[in-house]
Amino acid sequence: MPATWIFLIVLALAAIGYVLGRSRALASASGDSRNLHSLPSYYGSHVALYAAVPSLLLFGLWLIVQPVMIEHHVQKLIPETSYTSQGELNLLMSDVHRIANGLDYAVRNGTLGAQAARDLSTETSDIRAVLANSGVALGSDVSAPTLVAAKEYRALSVTGDSYRAIAVLALALAGLAFAVIKTNRDFRARNAVERVILSLLILAASLAILTTVGIVLSLVFNTIEFFKLYPAMDFFFGTTWSPSFGGGSQLGILPLFWGTFYISLIALAVAVPIGLFAAIYTSEYASPRIRGLAKPMLEILAGIPTIVYGLFALLTVGPSLMAVFGPGTGLGWMQGGTAVMTAGLVMGVMLIPFVSSLSDDIINSVPQSLRDGSLGLGATKSETIKQVVLPAALPGIVGAILLAASRAIGETMIVVLGAGAAARLSMNPFEAMTTVTAKIVSQLTGDADFASPEALVAFALGMTLFVITLCLNIFALWIVRKYREQYE
Incomplete structure (x- = not known):
């Protein structure tokens, strides 16, 4: 049946x-x-x-x-x-x-x-x-x-x-x-039903926890298998990424980590100012009618699939940057449409609603009494925002930025389509580079032999990425909890 x-x-x-x-x-x-x-x-x-x-x-x-x-x-x-x-x-x-x-x-x-x-x-x-x-x-x-x-x-x-x-x-x-x-x-049917419902809730929570534990353990075990085949020092401090399933691979993570960090930095440089200023406007200056229109319009960006952002980077942003910085302009900084700047700009646009929505909620949670007290002492609205509201909301804003950084580090499709596949250590933002997530995809694409270090390295990359994002999230929560008490 x-x-x-x-x-x-x-x-x-x-x-x-x-x-x-x-x-x-x-x-x-x-x-x-x-x-x-x-x-x-x-x-x-x-x-x-x-x-x-x-x-x-x-x-x-x-x-x-x-x-x-x-x-x-x-x-x-x-x-x-x-x-x-x-x-x-x-x-x-x-x-x-x-x-x-x-x-x-x-x-x-x-x-x-x-x-x-x-x-x-x-x-x-x-x-x-x-x-x-x-x-x-x-x-x-x-x-x-x-x-x-x-x-x-x-x-x-x-x-x-x-x-x-x-x-x-x-x-x-x-x-x-x-x-x-x-x-x-x-x-006593009510008592029996409530016990069953409570058991189901506990089961659901346990499944979520066990799933997380299972994911972590699968990464840990396969990472251990990888380090049995490849030296850990060469992986963490190697400056060359050149996998070869025929043997003689060089699997240094530094070029991948540098590409991840560089693209994320450009994305945050785009998303943080625009998202924060948008949050300040919608929470402090906009009328209820404008806020009711602007906030949903900003959050529409969060519903766009990342593959669409990747196509936008590949077909629109990359050629536009080539028209400005390409060989035909006399500058020659950019040799192709796929580059760190291409992926960084598009990823920054993707993160704008993430930063603006969280920052808007945090700014709105600042007690109105603080604003009233500042205005009552003769401060202007802009001075109140700068000297009272933003300092009070700063811990939450920093936490939102760090969470956005975690989101940027874990992005894949925008990087695959917008940044290229070259693993290199370079300061030029107009060169093609790649990230940890992109290489995890490439190493596990096709008929990978999971007994070889060239395939197992994907789990070591995933474990490294997991530890980095986990540390960022813990740091963000620590900042929020530590400094929020000053204004409660």
Whole structure:
């Protein structure tokens, strides 16, 4: 049974349980809700939760565990002589998935019978031609071990899906029956429902924390594997970035870190003044009508996808800078449209709503009594803003700037399209450079062999970037908390 149908059936059982629980509670109270411990809706919600929550948790866990177990079992069917690295094994497993899905598609379309799909053999049939007749294209011929693995993968998936449907629906029915039997006029349904809701909230918070821990651990373990293959000193202090999957790679992070820092610095030089001045205007000078128009217009920039910003940098900003600083102008500072300045300017535009929105909220949070006191002492509006409002809001503004810096450091698409791919140490902002995030993408693009330092270096780069942005965020929060107390 498809997963969608299982989910819908569980929801339908929960809805039925709600009606049954509510009606049973009212029946036990002779139709008078005043005789119930809780409101009738709590009795219905109690049954619905018992029918839906345990079964959906099992359903979600099954969806995660089943593919992992099948993958692990099927990999054992592929002879070790068929591959020499984890990357080649991953490619073989991709072929297994493609063949298994192709057989499923052929059976569903009726071009291949279920028994014929199980009896397929590379000795009697051209598997590639059979699947091509069903509209499934394969890039290479199918070997016997790959076909066996694909058929086993398909059989285990069908069996697992059947057991999943039985287990989930049985648990939903059991939960529904248990809750309905337990329902009566004296049952404390409200307390039970609130306990279940609290447990779900704790589970949601735990999943968020565990996800973060999992991400960090995956980075840490792969970074350790990288440093077993490549010297840490050469990585952190090397001035040359020249990866080569054939060997002899130089993987120094300094050129990448310099490009990241340089582009982020230009972006902040654009975003901070414009965003801060915009925040001062909208919070202190603009009328409510103008503020209601200007603030949403500024925040529209935050909703533009970064790939659009990257295209804007590539097609508009880069050629415009070339027209001013290119070889044809006599200056010759800029040899191509992709440069640090191109990416920095566009990234700065992207960060303007980030800085302005946060700064506007922070400035508005300054107590009005401080403004009134300054104006009452004879200060002008501009003097009040400069000498009272901005100093009071400064910790929050600095925190917003540091958070914007973290956002700039982690940007990828604008850099890929606007800054180029050259890893170099240069002070010229009109030269092409690259960043840490751009190289993480390039090192993991294609059929990367995760046993090689050239692929594992992406995790070391990611871990370094994570530590830098984490430190910036912690520093921003420390500044906000330390200096905010002076004005509370």
